[in-house]
Amino acid sequence: MNWLFRYANPHNFMRLSGVVLPFTALATVLLLALGLYLGFTAPPDYQQGRTVLIMFIHVPAAVAAELAYGAIAVCSLLSLVWRHPLSDTAARAAAPLGAIFTALGLVTGALWGKPMWGTYWVWDARLTSFLLLLFLYMGYMALWNAIEDETRAARAAAILALVGAVNIPIIKFSVEWWSTLHQGESIMSGKLAPVFLTPLLLMISAYALLFATLWMVAIRTAIVERRARNLMQGGA
């Protein structure tokens, strides 16, 4: 675990992320451009027609939302076990980004659902568990803001994040465990034609990298804000 703590040091994190950030930002733009180009030049799906284009932004948003929650859960575990302050900062910084990706996944899903299912929303297991993810994000952020003492807030938020992590496998396997209107697993099952799979994987990578880039900036912001706060308290 020593390597983790070495990079979890705020000074080392600022140095390392400063080097990595331009590359992740550039890779995000390139992957987005390529994914969109291949997506828009793909032929219409034999069942869905051109609405298949929504898949290239809906699925990546949902993956990024779950990735962000996974990041929060891992940081929360590190925080509870090793009490490392950067873990709390990292977990807190990921929450608004994850909430935005979740909301985007829900809205684009609704806009895909209307022409395909005839309805924007249905209370099936996948959609409901994904809506629950949005509530978990909101609750997590509200908890951080509700408790004044940062150490106590971090501990309470970390516990909530770990309890809520149960929802991630539920989202993933909901289409197998219950009969849902939402379609089943298509990426890993090999049912998706390469002409759709390639742009989809590129867009998923782009969204994941966008999340990683914005997350690093958000953590750097929180570190700088903490330094400013310490200076204000020290200079008072």
Place this chain on the structure above:
Amino acid sequence: MFDMGEFGFYIWGSYGLSAVTLAGVTLWTLAGWRAANRKLSALEPRAPRKETKT
């Protein structure tokens, strides 16, 4: 390539909303970074310096 037929509202609506949201969250994150740095820069000259005994 850009003709979406009868589903234009749903497809362009999804893409438009995603573009605006992702651009917005990127700008918001960068604005936060700039604001934090401005705040730190304003405070640093006032920070107490360690006195050295000569």
